[in-house]
Amino acid sequence: MKRYERLADEIAGLIRSGVLAPGERVPSVRNASRIYGVSPSTVFQAYYLLEDRGLILARARSGYFVREHAQRPLPEPEIGPRSTGATEVDVSDLVFSVLDSLKDPNTVPFGSAFPSPDLFPLARLARSMAQSIRALPPHAVITDMTTGNPDLRRQLALRYMVSGVMLPPEELVITTGAMEALNLCLQVVTEPGDLVAIEAPAFYATLQVLERLKLKAVEIPVHPRDGIDLGILADRLAQLPIKACWFMSSFQNPLGASLDAEKKRRLYALLQRHQVPMIEDDVYAELYFGIQPPRPVKSLDDEGLVMHCGSFSKCLAPGYRVGWVAGGRYAEQISRLKLMTTISPSVPIQAALADYLQHGGYDRHLRKLRHALETQQASMLASAARHFPPNTRVTRPGGGYFLWFEFPQQVDSLQLFQQALAQGISLAPGPIFSATRRFGNCARLNYGHPWDVRSEQAMAVLGRIIASF
Amino acid sequence: MKRYERLADEIAGLIRSGVLAPGERVPSVRNASRIYGVSPSTVFQAYYLLEDRGLILARARSGYFVREHAQRPLPEPEIGPRSTGATEVDVSDLVFSVLDSLKDPNTVPFGSAFPSPDLFPLARLARSMAQSIRALPPHAVITDMTTGNPDLRRQLALRYMVSGVMLPPEELVITTGAMEALNLCLQVVTEPGDLVAIEAPAFYATLQVLERLKLKAVEIPVHPRDGIDLGILADRLAQLPIKACWFMSSFQNPLGASLDAEKKRRLYALLQRHQVPMIEDDVYAELYFGIQPPRPVKSLDDEGLVMHCGSFSKCLAPGYRVGWVAGGRYAEQISRLKLMTTISPSVPIQAALADYLQHGGYDRHLRKLRHALETQQASMLASAARHFPPNTRVTRPGGGYFLWFEFPQQVDSLQLFQQALAQGISLAPGPIFSATRRFGNCARLNYGHPWDVRSEQAMAVLGRIIASF
Known part of the structure; x- marks a missing residue:
């Protein structure tokens, strides 16, 4: 990372944490240069970047200021406890009708589960693909199926090491996406009828998997900023025969909430005390x-x-x-279950990713991607403040590419979904994130696509529909 | 296919069906040229090919003869009915210990489930990969996940059409290998505890899947040449609440048996009468x-x-x-289940295969592959006749790459497996193909690898171990 990028990140951190409040003046270039011990031109570059990311604003002849919407233009939603028992899950049909709506490429994809493909280094990946497949020994197409590509496992173990997790590569089972990994983990530690603690709201696929495996959901409420309520989790673990927890500890989908280090420690202590395994869905970790x-x-x-x-x-x-999945004590069982169901993800694709991780500039790509997403978040937040009713609440996650909106009580997000779709705009209505069909006045919006006039217009249309309820 | 290749195939058919018996003289070049209306040089080319494939033998000054082992040097095994009820399945540990034994690349891979990678056009596939990934529109990496690559579905539907099956491409669900397809199909039509009719012997993964899904096996015996016993199947369907049939109608693994057209019609009539769905595992169809x-x-x-x-x-x-999978009336359910478990197989790999099917010369590759396998089968049969006890029985399948050996009663194939492995030779012992641990004196041997001195020596070693029982 370049010096000016690091400086920009530091100042962005001050803005996010509220040290630099909205409307406040950021240090002058001369002061910043002195405070941080860098050249004025580095400060300028950092400020240009922050301006670009929508966090600060230049005012003629008075310097740079923290943008109003860079803090929190709309208040945060609040998600309290509700159901206390275990719930059968039946949400799949609803989820599929939402997913079907995303097929039309002309729809504004606020309902999508992915960032824009334009943000990914597809051309560089293609080069890794072409190179690695030529270098792949013929017998590897068969032997790599059982074990996974050894280079990929090594690269992954290296990345874990850098983030403070020491893993033998053998603990890693390469899967057909995280979705297969999550499915395998859950099957290894549960039987039909068992209770599983999940988040409320939860990623809708979690609900679908529970439904499919005939497991019962114990919903643990998630605070929009700090993540799951550990007090409630402790109670449930003490009262109910919960067989597994399935949580996203960072940038939870759909809320974007993250547990801080202290809460993570307390969560792990709970798992240890009750000897309950946890499936940690961490697919947004890099964002x-x-x-x-x-x-x-x-x-x-x-x-x-x-x-x-x-x-x-x-x-x-x-x-x-x-x-x-880094499967802990369950790695061997997970690997066997994988061999019995899909055998392996594509071997040449694994080799291509191993090559990319080694030579492709993954960390450079990730820095660009994070900045793009942060900028787009600022744009969507600003746009929401312009177009949505002022009593709308919204999250302000420190990563990922989803905002969670809580609209006034009278808004029915399933109707909102239908009406928006009729105008060519998709979104993910709240009830698909709940086993108990809660969150009827909420919706998840994806800011993973470069912000443009069409996005802005779509927000205005949504604002009008919301106001019409 | 060239004229001489077609002629060779016709004569090979006569040999396989016994019209031309072992030791018998094949028509002289002059006669064959007249009978088939082709030039003598075409006949010569055909005979060279048949010689190469181990089916005929030139004798100095007397012409060509059907090789002794080209017919059946060892008699066919016989597989009768045994268990009549439904059986819980518990075979996985045994299967995994066999699969583990295959990891060492220095082992003679008679136990392998795949043909040699050297028989596949990996370099040409790599070209298709490089070309197709450059041409793939960015948004396809996301949209193709739900539907599968449209070109690949079209190419597959075309191949079905040529083999007499009219399918709308929408009926096709692209999966992470046939293993995922089979798993999905079975889950869509069964609940835990249900009865499923399978073959005896059966592909071991079938048994593992039943075990995993807590389904009960109703074993239908397979005749080594003609496939499942329809009389017994009819009885079982009448007596037991069978929820699904899972059969390989062509080149069944491990026996290589195929149902002829008439038996396939009778099988389908049974399915219709009882309205029982069938999972047709047809992964060897092209071989x-x-x-x-x-x-x-x-x-x-x-x-x-x-x-x-x-x-x-x-x-x-x-x-x-x-x-x-061409899922019939279950296609939509299969597709949904796939979206909930692995979402999709790799999108770029699907595009690469679509490109290869269109431009890569797939049919040319398949012809070469079939001839190589047929030649290797002849080599393994001849070698078995040389090295195995004369009261050994063996199948002689019309496709695929497996032979099924039935050794004298006193041979314990699990011990044989261990002793062979100690000498660097793998094989698939009979009991892994049975829910009831039958076939203790049988083994499946893979002839999918080019035959060489090492293969011949391995057969001699196996012969000595077998004789030692």
């Missing part, structure tokens, strides 16, 4: 806006209780279908 | 040695009862992990 990557619960796991699932689908190569 | 491809049961299916599963893993691209 942090801060300076440091968040450390997963897995980094605390000295008992092998945590199955940590990752993927390239959200940060590098959607559609390549390569994910993995 | 026929005859002139005509076998037509699947799916070709008779006007009610959508048959889920026809195919794959590129055995005939073109192992390790690419692309298979499919």
